[in-house]
Amino acid sequence: MHDVIIIGAGPAGLSAAFWCDELGLDTLVLEQAEQIGGQLHRVYNPVNNYLGLKARNGRELLEHFSAGVEDAGFDLWTGAEIESVDLRAKKIALRSGERLQSIAVIVATGVRARTLNLPGEKEFAGKGMIDSATRDRDLFAGQDVCVVGGGDAAVENALLLADVCPTVTVVHRGRKLRARREFVERLQPNHAVTVFTESVLTRIIGTDHVEAVEIQRKDGLKPFQLAVRGVLIRIGVEPNTELFREQVELDQKSYVAVNSEHETSVSMVFAIGDVSNPTAPTISGATGAGATAAKVIAARLSAQRMHG
């Protein structure tokens, strides 16, 4: 029986783990990936907005965050695949057969990039699917590309690609781009960029590599094909909450609902970081929430132990 089981080892889960350890709690962290760090592995831009630290990218920040993990008092299991969770009973079953139990659970499972679920999307990974313009744009310099999405991330990536690509076609489902005005204003006069609003991507075409996309406009006309060598998809994120459905209260977009102590609708079950923060997800917010949850748990357990 552990005091705390933390699910997820991104910035939120790691922060909670260090805090729980410092507060003397017996803590186990379960991370499904083989490596810790969560979305930090996908941050190729410099991180200049984390107080006191500047990093060239997410991985460099992770080096700071993970310093001391090996010597810390908490247990950390990577590659830990959870089969089922009973949040009321605080019981967790792993695919490997282990059965775990704790007094408190912290959910720190973050979010994942939304996908279009189109044929070709997975198959062309590394063969024309662009993960990040910051990282991949030299690879696609001189080639025609397509960007799907209309928010900040999509438009920012389109602008980066437009510096090096002869044509960048932005395909957006809505009537207007949702990105901040500053980005949209930079996009409009750019001769390399064409924007199709009220349009969706219906196919990614190619043999060994992306060769074209098929675009369907909402005006009902026949879909048309556009020759491109690269496709970047930025259509938002979705929370990793499948395991917890019907066990804790989720909001309309399936994020975990929490109070100001980061406690969920189930007593002694907490949710921290992006998984419970649909409006302003940040690294600072995630690490701060980890600290808050750990302190609340420590105070509750110490009160229980004094009275018990």
Ligand SMILES: Cc1cc2nc3c(=O)[nH]c(=O)nc-3n(C[C@H](O)[C@H](O)[C@H](O)COP(=O)(O)OP(=O)(O)OC[C@H]3O[C@@H](n4cnc5c(N)ncnc54)[C@H](O)[C@@H]3O)c2cc1C
């Ligand atoms: C391209 C990009 C740029 C960004 N730039 C910035 C920036 O400049 N500044 C900033 O503040 N923020 C930035 N962010 C956002 C920032 O990365 C996130 O806010 C932060 O990583 C959230 O941390 P988290 O721990 O809540 O979630 P995540 O980082 O998503 O980590 C969640 C972890 O939980 C694990 N997990 C999920 N499901 C399970 C499960 N069932 N069992 C076990 N483990 C599980 C995942 O594998 C992952 O390791 C950026 C994000 C991206 C994608």
